[in-house]
Amino acid sequence: MDDSDWPHGAPAHPELLRLRDSIDNIDAALIHLLAERFKCTQAVGELKAREKLPPADPAREKIQVERLRKLALTAKLDPAFAEKFLAFIIEEVIHHHNRIAKSDGQSPR
Numbered sequence: 001m002d003d004s005d006w007p008h009g010a011p012a013h014p015e016l017l018r019l020r021d022s023i024d025n026i027d028a029a030l031i032h033l034l035a036e037r038f039k040c041t042q043a044v045g046e047l048k049a050r051e052k053l054p055p056a057d058p059a060r061e062k063i064q065v066e067r068l069r070k071l072a073l074t075a076k077l078d079p080a081f082a083e084k085f086l087a088f089i090i091e092e093v094i095h096h097h098n099r100i101a102k103s104d105g106q107s108p109r
């Protein structure tokens with residue numbers, strides 16, 4: 001069986017629909033949480049640009065990784081995944097910090 005067996009999607013199983021409702025709510029929460037996090041890091045980027053501080057702080061990142069790996073273990077989440085997820089977000093934040101530092105240190109909006 002492959003995707004061509006269900007060109008309009010697989011028939012809806014009630015349990016699958018219920019679980020997908022929760023997945024959609026969780027995905028929405030993640031988006032809102034990420035948006036709030038990026039609002040904070042935007043302000044951090046502006047502060048760092050103003051104060052001529054370096055965009056990345058590897059010592060702070062090390063503390064964050066250790067903390068999140070412990071939290072992941074407690075939550076029965078793969079700590080390697082938690083670390084990769086944090087690294088993915090921080091990479092984007094540093095990209096934003098660099099962009100702010102190259103501008104006048106204010107929000108691009």
Ligand SMILES: O=C(O)C(=O)C[C@]1(C(=O)O)C=C[C@@H](O)C=C1
Nearest residue numbers: 041044056057058060061090093
């Ligand atoms: O805390 C900082 O200094 C930040 O710039 C924020 C942040 C983060 O996204 O958590 C991003 C880059 C740094 O390397 C460390 C942490």
